[in-house]
Every structure is written in C-alpha cells, then in structure tokens.
Amino acid sequence: MSPSPHPATPSLPAFRSRVVPVIVIEQVDQAVPLAQALLDGGIDVMEITLRSAAGLAAIEAVARAVPAMQVGAGTVTRPAELMQVRDAGARFALSPGLTERLADAACAAGLPFIPGVMTPGEVMRARELGFRLLKLFPAEQAGGLPMLKALAGPLGDMRFCPTGGVTPESLGAYLKLPNVALVGGSWLTPPARLAAGDWDGIRQLARAATEAAEAART
Template sequence: MTDTSTNPNTPAHLQHPRFRSRVVPVIVLNDPQHAVPLAHALLEGGIDVMEITLRSDAALDAIEAVAKAVPEMHLGAGTVTRASDVPRIIDAGARFALSPGCTDALVDAMRATGLPFIPGVMTPGEVMRARDHGFTLMKLFPAQQAGGIAMLKALGAPLPDVRFCPTGGVGPDNLREVLALPNVAMAGGSWLTPADALQAGDWPRITALAREAAAIARGQ
C-alpha cells in the first residue's frame, strides 16, 4: 500500500505495516484448517493482508498456520485487547497487531515488541490520546456507530496528521467513498470472508470478493 513508509528511527510499534492492499479482511476462523486455503484465495484475488481476530479458540492456530505456510501474506492479529495477548500473537507468527481500543498496558506491551500496532479509537479525545502515544495510524472502530464517513471528514480538519483504518460498517457499497478520503489509509471489513463461504470452503467465492474489493481500491 502507499504512504506507509516511516523514519527508520521510529520505534517498531509506531511504524505502519507495509503491504499493497488498502482493503484488510477482518476474519473470524473457527477451523484453523481453513486458514491456509483462505490466505491463498485472498492472494489470488489481489489482497496481500489478512487480520485474523482473536475472537475464537482457533485464532492462534490459524495465525501460526498462515505464518508458516504462506509467508508472502502480511498477517495481522486483530482484537488484541490485553497485554497478555501480545506474547501469544508473537509466538504464533503475527507480523502486526490491531485493537478495537487503546490502553496504556497494551501500548506498553506492544512497545516492547518488534511489531507495528494499530490502536482503536472512536472519539476525538481517543484520537488525541493515541497520538500523544506517538501513533499516526489508528483503527476507527466501530466506524459506522462513530459516524462513518461524516466522522472521518470531521476528524480530518482538526487532526490532519492522523490517518485511519475504519472498520465496522464498511462494505462494497461504500468502500470507494471511504478510500477516497484523504485521511483514510486503508479500510477493514468482514464482508470479504462470509461465514457461510468459510464453512463451505468456497474459496472461489472469496477470491471473487477479494478481486472486486481490490479493483475498487485501485479506482477501477
């Protein structure tokens, strides 16, 4: 993706993860055996990043499977909400982390790692607090409840040095408009990996959804 380069002297947890795709699939996996074919399906569709959330008991096994079998996939661990989650995702092989929020304990835990971290925010005060910690890329979550596109536009004026990854309420119907905003670096969503497609192992359907999203992100 563009505009994620950072000063080499920037601490690792403050650096922006670097991948081509501006669309981040937000994934809940209940069967770790689905992880590798899912990663290949997304790559075939032009998406080189995936966020496997810690919302299921299979998450860490799924992260480990992708990390070992599909090294070309930029693999993030999502729903990281406790400092105790951090060593677990590192051991599993995640290359960056995302959270729905931002706590001092979580920031301290991430500071001690070599992983980029995208903290979650919802209000201007939370954005300013995360910026005080040094972050310039944040996850607006839940984006729809926070005000969606109108909120992103409103945040851009007083906080022009912050960029966002809105997640929650982003889909194919509004993806183009979201990504066109100057303060949006990328957008996340679960529509790319529907639960029924995962359960059925319908990888061609997921590839098609990924290809559609990637084309929108390219402005096609």
C-alpha cells in the same frame, strides 16, 4: 497528569492492498486455503481475530505456509496477547481500543500496532502515546464518512483504518478520503463461505474489492 511518552511502534510491513479482511476462523484448516484465495484475488494482508479459540493457531499456520501473506492479529485486548501473536508469526496487531498497558506491551513486543478509537479525545490520547495510524471502530457507529471528514481538520496528521459497517458499496468513498490509509471489513470472508470451503467465491469477493480500491485510488 500528562500521559507517559511511548516510543512509536514499528511501521506496518509493506503490502499492496488497502483492504484488510477481518476474519473469524473457527477451524484452523480453513486458514491456509483462505489466505491463498485472498492472495489470488489481489489482497496480500489479512486480520485474523482472536475472537475464536482457533485464532492464534490460524495465524501461525498462515505465517508458516503462506509467507507472501501479511497476516495480522485482530481483537487484541490484553497486553499478554501482544507477545503471543508476535510469537505466532503475526506481522502486526489491531485492537478495538487502547490502554497504556496495551501501548507498553506493543512497544515491548516490537510489533506494529493499530489501536482503536471512536472519539476525537481518544484520537488525541493515542497521538500522545505515539500512534499515528488508528482504527476507527466501530466506524459507522462512530460517524463514518462525516466523522472522518470532521477529524481531518483539527487532527490532520492522523491516519485511519475505518472498520465496522464498511460495505462494498461504501468502500470507495472511504478510500478516497485523504486521512484513510486502509479499510477493514468482514464482508470478504462470509462465515457461510468459510464453512463451505468456497474459496473461489472468496477469491471473487477479494478481486472485486481490489478493483474497487484501485478505482478509488485513481
């Protein structure tokens, strides 16, 4: 049986950065200074995951206090979470995978949604459901750079945000691929720096990633 067609979810909000920090926040009061440090480093988008109990409240805090930051919700795995993160102020959502119920919920929420894939078959399934930008996750385990190059031939109309195992050293190589729109990574917000409130250190990491992304663009 062929999959039910789904209308495309809205396009992502416009942001400058092609690097998306993937963040687990344990304390809500970390969220706003973290968002400001990333902005100061040239990154105007962030993915706050739902892997911790503080995730939803952290999204709401950033959406309210730092409107220049395009805050997204990550690790969205249940349909009900799409409405929850939208109501908290998330501008978009990401998932490690995709089900038809998630696709339905994303459309019902009217929220830009980047589902996760790992294989060519999953990419084709996502395309049939109306998605054109996908999260290759976990990127390195899925084949990394060689996998994305291989997908570009038969599935050249699809774009990807590889996440999982991307490093500062591999960032530029990923962003040079024509089918890579964005790159996600957790190295920008190390847990130790978050716990210590080392916003200057995070600002420096963000600035380095911004410079690397600009170098890849040229």
